[in-house]
Amino acid sequence: xxxxxxxxxxxxxxxxxxxxxxxxxxxxxxxxxxxxxxxxxxxxxxxxxxxxxxxxxxxxxxxxxxxxxxxxxxxxxxxxxxxxxxxxxxxxxxxxxxxxxxxxxxxxxxxxxxxxxxxxxxxxxxxxxxxxxxxxxxxxxxxxxxxxxxxxxxxxxxxxxxxxxxxxxxxxxxxxxxxxxxxxxxxxxxxxxxxxxxxxxxxxxxxxxxxxxxxxxxxxxxxxxxxxxxxxxxxxxxxxxxxxxxxxxxxxxxxxxxxxxxxxxxxxxxxxxxxxxxxxxxxxxxxxxxxxxxxxxxxxxxxxxxxxxx
Numbered sequence: 001x002x003x004x005x006x007x008x009x010x011x012x013x014x015x016x017x018x019x020x021x022x023x024x025x026x027x028x029x030x031x032x033x034x035x036x037x038x039x040x041x042x043x044x045x046x047x048x049x050x051x052x053x054x055x056x057x058x059x060x061x062x063x064x065x066x067x068x069x070x071x072x073x074x075x076x077x078x079x080x081x082x083x084x085x086x087x088x089x090x091x092x093x094x095x096x097x098x099x100x101x102x103x104x105x106x107x108x109x110x111x112x113x114x115x116x117x118x119x120x121x122x123x124x125x126x127x128x129x130x131x132x133x134x135x136x137x138x139x140x141x142x143x144x145x146x147x148x149x150x151x152x153x154x155x156x157x158x159x160x161x162x163x164x165x166x167x168x169x170x171x172x173x174x175x176x177x178x179x180x181x182x183x184x185x186x187x188x189x190x191x192x193x194x195x196x197x198x199x200x201x202x203x204x205x206x207x208x209x210x211x212x213x214x215x216x217x218x219x220x221x222x223x224x225x226x227x228x229x230x231x232x233x234x235x236x237x238x239x240x241x242x243x244x245x246x247x248x249x250x251x252x253x254x255x256x257x258x259x260x261x262x263x264x265x266x267x268x269x270x271x272x273x274x275x276x277x278x279x280x281x282x283x284x285x286x287x288x289x290x291x292x293x294x295x296x297x298x299x300x301x302x303x304x305x306x307x308x309x310x
Contacts, residue, residue: 029196029232036154038172039196041230043279044149046261049090052131052144054214055254056092056100093144095239095253102216108247115215129213134164136185138209139202140224140240140254142166147261149282157191157198162284170200177203183220185209198228211254221246234260234274 031039051058094100104112118127130137137145145163152158157170170191178188183206191200207220218224222244230236239255242248260274 044282045258046147048257055094055212095255103249112215136166139186196230200226218244219247
């Protein structure tokens with residue numbers, strides 16, 4: 001008990017120090033302002049550490065930081081016949097829990113483990129990770145998949161994601177949230193600026209997206225508040241407070257760092273500097289994820305081949 005208390009105090013102290021340093025850096029940055037007073041953050045952004053295998057080490061090449069509780073994949077599926085792929089180490093995206101884990105309820109943890117166990121061998125439609133079908137991933141996880149291009153207009157911000165060619169609109173006016181019965185992949189977002197930090201309140205999630213390939217999730221009851229803390233023209237820290245009493249025993253924070261860039265495959269941004277010219281010439285790739293899918297590294301590919309053979 002004492003060890004947990006000390007751990008919690010230590011994590012809290014480190015988090016407070018980091019928040020203080022980021023706030024100080026943000027206060028020093030004097031951004032260009034648009035006609036409606038918004039800081040100009042337009043352009044292309046990418047995660048400093050790309051990956052979504054698991055949240056405690058997102059750059060790990062396998063679906064999770066540990067082997068799934070189910071069987072290893074069969075021949076013809078991702079990672080079959082060889083050890084799990086290993087990426088490089090990256091900071092955990094779980095920011096404020098003493099044990100470094102998502103505070104699931106017992107029922108929610110069992111569901112997460114079930115999704116994790118069936119990642120390679122789905123037996124029900126609900127087992128299939130939305131990313132495998134290029135469905136939207138939800139507002140939080142979508143940020144971890146490839147690039148996002150930001151456009152700003154009076155009273156709204158539009159984010160166009162390269163992953164699955166999705167987009168999200170954050171309204172900056174005083175309109176109320178949608179009725180509670182209308183559920184959306186990216187939820188319903190209302191934002192405002194506090195200096196160089198964009199704060200976004202999001203409700204009306206449909207609960208179909210996930211937070212990682214390891215089955216981490218929130219339900220349609222989740223309510224979260226995002227903070228986009230810009231420290232200079234080329235960097236911001238993304239942090240979101242996840243509040244879902246039907247899934248978590250308490251609210252918890254998810255976060256990571258972003259930088260200007262443009263995607264170049266699983267290796268991140270290309271060699272050389274990211275310039276205004278490279279940003280201006282950026283184009284979203286077309287991801288033909290459905291018709292004509294022939295990606296042998298997709299876990300669904302092996303199952304399709306096995307059914308075809310039979």
